[in-house]
Amino acid sequence: MKTLRICHLYGDLLNTYGDNGNLLILQWRAKKQGYHVETTLVSLDDTFNPEDFDVVFFGGGQDYEQKVVSKDIQHKKDSLTRYIEQDGVVVAICGGYQLLGHYYIGANGEKIEGISALDHYTLSQDNNRFIGDISIFDEQTGMTYAGYENHNGRTFLGENMKPLGTVQQGCGNNNEDNTEGARYKNVFCSYFHGPLLVRNIHLADYIIQLAIEQKEKRNH
Numbered sequence: 001m002k003t004l005r006i007c008h009l010y011g012d013l014l015n016t017y018g019d020n021g022n023l024l025i026l027q028w029r030a031k032k033q034g035y036h037v038e039t040t041l042v043s044l045d046d047t048f049n050p051e052d053f054d055v056v057f058f059g060g061g062q063d064y065e066q067k068v069v070s071k072d073i074q075h076k077k078d079s080l081t082r083y084i085e086q087d088g089v090v091v092a093i094c095g096g097y098q099l100l101g102h103y104y105i106g107a108n109g110e111k112i113e114g115i116s117a118l119d120h121y122t123l124s125q126d127n128n129r130f131i132g133d134i135s136i137f138d139e140q141t142g143m144t145y146a147g148y149e150n151h152n153g154r155t156f157l158g159e160n161m162k163p164l165g166t167v168q169q170g171c172g173n174n175n176e177d178n179t180e181g182a183r184y185k186n187v188f189c190s191y192f193h194g195p196l197l198v199r200n201i202h203l204a205d206y207i208i209q210l211a212i213e214q215k216e217k218r219n220h
């Protein structure tokens, strides 16, 4: 039986609003498609080896946990960047999304460094959060996704970055430019909770298919 190897990045620290549900859906759908699934928690002081994984899941978090992760993830910056540049599949939500970019200015004004693997940055907002139902259209896949957002951060994408989708309802990245999340190579970033893949099984299946394709390419 073929194996799908999932990395749960900082899964013991980042799990807002049940983001770990994304992991359960990836496991369930992959098993249903006949794959044996292996999930490994990679957290503080662990080494991330890009060759060991077919999918990385990186959840959201409170500012405090993000600060803890921000320090540790600098040691994994090179290996995570290599994984991404080699077309590795990543699903990153909210706090995880913010940490893949340049930085996040937390709610109290403190700068929380990301790893700049992706070209985006995140500012805070005064006494406000973007909260509520959201739906977006993903031009690249032609699919629509539904979710629930709850974030302080206002994210702005660099010139070469594409959003995961355009906002049909809700605030998205910053409530200004109609973008939500980010898509870079095989990295899927989003502010969606709900969790994202629980409410959008079609996206989960798409991501698993991509991970399997990448795995097969590497093995040839």
Ligand code: GLN
Pocket (backbone or CB within 6 Å): 016, 059, 060, 061, 062, 063, 066, 093, 094, 095, 096, 150, 151, 152, 153, 154
């Ligand atoms: N702390 C970040 C923010 O408020 C991320 C929140 C989250 O992951 N839900 O923007």
